[in-house]
Amino acid sequence: MGSRTIHETANSVWFEVAGMTLDAAVGFVFIALSVASLYLLVAIGLSIVFGSLKYVNMAHGVLYLGGAYIGLLIASSEEYGGLLSEYGAIGLDLGFVAALILTPIIIFVLGVAMERFLAKPFYDRDLLDQLLVTFGVLIAAQELFAIVFGRTGTIYPRPDWLSGAISLPVIGTPPGLSAASTIRVLVVTLTLLLIAVIFAFFKYTDYGLAVRAGTEDSEMAEMLGIRVGRPFLLIFAIGAAYAGVAGVLGGSLFNVTNSIGMEIIIPSLVIVIMGGVGSLRGTVVGSLLAGLVFAVATVVEPSMTNASIYLLAIVVLTIRPSGIYPSAKIGQ
């Protein structure tokens, strides 16, 4: 807890003291990129599902929320309020890395269940029904988490190696990166890796090809003997797992409360729409823009930080109502 506050103040001190030195610039870039990364990890699943399955999933926020709490249960042992208050400290206490590895697997399974029981019955229904039903699920889930875990926030314990500036085994702190905190570097690196994986998935695997074919014309693809249901299920669950990773990372950057599901899903949905629905490239660019604007606002006009993303979306959608990449095909 202490390290978190120190770390946050340290960041702002840099800006005040160092002005526009290299350190400040690097720190600034990593704040922008880490915020963008979190949004991107959540938005990418939304974007794929929206683009390929024509399913708008507000319940995606449940996966982020679930990821944050499951990760917390794995990483540490904490005392919670709510129904769990009687049981004292609960958790496996396996550490942050274990949480980062195990959570996506659990959320992947949850994603499979969600696709089968929540999304599938609604594929053929109106978009507004989908939006309303998943909104209801999200509110219900958040309320359930509040009842079980209590309404007060929890903070991820940050291990020593994650606090402060990054330091690698052999070379120590890489030149120029002394201002970038380890957790933010980790978030950005991991996101880059995961995004590369998803792009490669679409470009090089048969499943990716099947998803692309199914998006283009699912009836035709099925007539050619491709069972598009499986690839769609897989891509849904991968998107879910990404949201789970984002939950763990976001939980350690910010704090964990029962309302984070809705708090992350609103900007993510806005980013997906701003980028152009179905366009992965649009989602990436949208997230980067959002992160950039967020970081600029923290430096220039801190009171505008939270409003900045929405202002950006409003401006972008006023100029381009169909988003940045309006007619891109899935996988691009």
Next chain:
Amino acid sequence: MSTDNVQPDVEDESSLLSLDTWDRIKHTERFIFLISVGFVLTFSYLFSRAPVVSDVTQGYHGLTITILIWSIFALGFNLLLGQTGLLSFGHAMFFGTASYATALFSIHVFNEPLTIVLVGVLSAIAIGAVAALILLRLHTVYFAIVALAIGQFLYFLASSPLEGITKGINGLTVSRTPLLGLIDLDHRYSGILGELFVNNSYLFVGAFFVAVVMFITRIRKSPYGLIFKAIRENETRASFVGLDVWRYKFVAFLLSGGIAGLAGSLLTLNKQLAIVDRLYWSISGDVVVMAVLGGLGTLAGPVIGAFVWFYFQGIVNGLPTLGDYWLLMLAVSFTAVVWAYPDGIWGMITSLTQELREPKTLAAKVKTRVAGGSSAEESDGGER
């Protein structure tokens, strides 16, 4: 409406003539006017003071005013979603903007209830006109999410950069002045009037409630309102017929926003407070839940929805053990309604009364009544 449920029981003995007459009169504007006036006149008494079996709702007069205000909000929201088919997840923008306009006008310019409410409504319409320019180029989900984005933008704008004006979470206090300089809204009646209405504040809100119900009925029955429906059913076809779809959507959006703004102003006047939370997305979410739960596209639906919501929030919330689960129960039933029964509670009531009219299914009805009787009764109470 409540007679709607009583009537079929009478019908068992009498001729079909009474039913036909009933069907004819129940959709007339005069009948709806009488029902809504009757509702306002008796609601507070029946809810919070009438000698009833359980006393959990005793003394909740304040809650009845809140329910009326939120009913107005839900009716306004329903005008957009139920009539025109546009789902806005950002109706808090009207509610909150009107709330602030009301408070700021009363503090800095002139403080008279009717004037500040009017200012609130006009401000909501103004913000709606700006938002419409961005929103009406978008469809379905895009419309909903961007409306949400605009609402959130206004929320964050009001909560920190404009904190000097809005006073953030502490809010602005509105002092209460006599209506038109003559009538004291806080005046408490004694005797029978006191039993029925308690104070002028209730009547003030009630009058607006009746006016909104009548206004919406007028729209629903007018050719103009039918065009809203046509757009909901098939926008492309409506434009092929030669209608300027954008213009009608624009008007529907402004009307809906204006009514939502009216609710925001009334709430500010009633609570004597305007706070930044009224712009938050959860306000928009609440009103979506209310309208859908009660029954979209109907008049009674949003009112029932608002009632059920506040019954849970105000009363079930206070119960031991069960109280913690009030929002969970509402969210689950909302999800269930969207999933399986899109007509909502009011739809359930009307289809139940339809079934009651069929003598052949009477036996089957008795069975279902045993299972579903309690919920039907509860909802009936909600409507009254």
